[in-house]
Amino acid sequence: MQTHHSHWDIFCTVVDNYGDIGVTWRLARQLADEYGLVINLWVDDLASFAHILPQLDSRKTQQSFYGVNIFHWTQPLQHPWQPGQVVIEAFACELPQEVQQQLPLLPSPPMWINLEYLSAEPWIDDCHGLQSPALAGVKKLFYFPGFTAKSGGLICEQDLFEQREHWQQNPQSRLSLCQSFGISDIAPDESVISLFCYENNALPALLALWRDAPQKLHLLVPQGKGLNAVKQWLEPQPFDTSTANYIIGNLHIHELPMTDQQGYDRLLWSCDMNIVRGEDSFLRAQWAAKPFIWHIYPQEEDAHLIKLDAFMRRYCHNLAPAVADAWQQLNLAFNQQDGPAVCHYWQKLGLVNGALLQHAKQWPIDAINDADLANRLVKMAKNG
Numbered sequence: 001m002q003t004h005h006s007h008w009d010i011f012c013t014v015v016d017n018y019g020d021i022g023v024t025w026r027l028a029r030q031l032a033d034e035y036g037l038v039i040n041l042w043v044d045d046l047a048s049f050a051h052i053l054p055q056l057d058s059r060k061t062q063q064s065f066y067g068v069n070i071f072h073w074t075q076p077l078q079h080p081w082q083p084g085q086v087v088i089e090a091f092a093c094e095l096p097q098e099v100q101q102q103l104p105l106l107p108s109p110p111m112w113i114n115l116e117y118l119s120a121e122p123w124i125d126d127c128h129g130l131q132s133p134a135l136a137g138v139k140k141l142f143y144f145p146g147f148t149a150k151s152g153g154l155i156c157e158q159d160l161f162e163q164r165e166h167w168q169q170n171p172q173s174r175l176s177l178c179q180s181f182g183i184s185d186i187a188p189d190e191s192v193i194s195l196f197c198y199e200n201n202a203l204p205a206l207l208a209l210w211r212d213a214p215q216k217l218h219l220l221v222p223q224g225k226g227l228n229a230v231k232q233w234l235e236p237q238p239f240d241t242s243t244a245n246y247i248i249g250n251l252h253i254h255e256l257p258m259t260d261q262q263g264y265d266r267l268l269w270s271c272d273m274n275i276v277r278g279e280d281s282f283l284r285a286q287w288a289a290k291p292f293i294w295h296i297y298p299q300e301e302d303a304h305l306i307k308l309d310a311f312m313r314r315y316c317h318n319l320a321p322a323v324a325d326a327w328q329q330l331n332l333a334f335n336q337q338d339g340p341a342v343c344h345y346w347q348k349l350g351l352v353n354g355a356l357l358q359h360a361k362q363w364p365i366d367a368i369n370d371a372d373l374a375n376r377l378v379k380m381a382k383n384g
């Protein structure tokens, strides 16, 4: 006899970087925390996962954090899969053989959902929620996160904006965060930028602009691709190494370890501007209510530029045209890795742009629409 469980399974393969696991981990945590759901998160690469969840032991095949059961997804599975209420395959990863074999045999199979990547492109509204027979008649539903009421919405914890407000209103927050990284030379009135991007040929020109700028600027760079690129630029130049940071001209570069996602959120909340990438840090930069540059994950034949354009149009539709134009050109130039153009639009926009900052504050309230992604997803699962 087949017993029916009410848990949800989320399957995630780590393609590269941290975005796939970053998105699924946030969703899993929120579903467990806010909806009391039993969530089993199956991940094929625990070593990558451990970068954003340092407590994780990558040798264990099963462990629990924040109410989420984390399983190492091996082939074959080391823990038998039990059918629950919902199965989510993240970003079209292929479900394990054991699951694929069982699904068609179940009298009432779990709701099978493919969670797609986030996009601001208008066509996703018409595709969100569509179902198609995938395995011997078992239907798969396509879930498209997005910025409209008709889409699948955006991942955002219910108390996130309140937490952020609280953090940003306290002048001690940035100071204590910096101190936790061993940084003590950032004055309250000095500008701070975080940099979490891929290798980018426009970086040297931008770094040189900041180096030669009349005002001091602090660049906080978590370890990884962005930091490697910064160090490559730094290497041949005479820079001051008398502190743990790298000082060159007016540019103070601070190397940071990767932290958990809450720590990264706090970093974004604390900066005047954030350079982010991929999918999850891109969304978190929006929730930080600060201006940002988005280094989108590059795709073949420049397909990512269409996605970038769709987002920028949406983001800028009620922003003053001159500011909107400079911000869009800056983002485009950064993604086209055009150093001189990046510098041109950076200067045109200015690091402290009142209109852009005001817009960044209002945007999260408007973008969330009536409900966040987890809320919409749970409703969809309830309605069958």
Ligand SMILES: Cc1cn([C@H]2C[C@H](O)[C@@H](COP(=O)(O)OP(=O)(O)O[C@H]3O[C@@H](C)[C@H](O)[C@@H](O)[C@H]3O)O2)c(=O)[nH]c1=O
Binding pocket: 015, 016, 017, 018, 019, 020, 021, 022, 023, 051, 052, 117, 196, 222, 257, 258, 259, 260, 261, 262, 264, 277, 278, 279, 280, 281, 282, 297
């Ligand atoms: C810097 C930092 C990041 N993070 C988290 C935030 C995010 O959840 C995650 C980074 O993910 P992203 O911003 O999406 O960027 P990414 O480049 O790591 O991931 C990308 O992976 C590709 C395979 C996908 O196709 C892309 O769409 C994208 O998701 O790392 C921390 O938790 N701590 C840190 O210190």
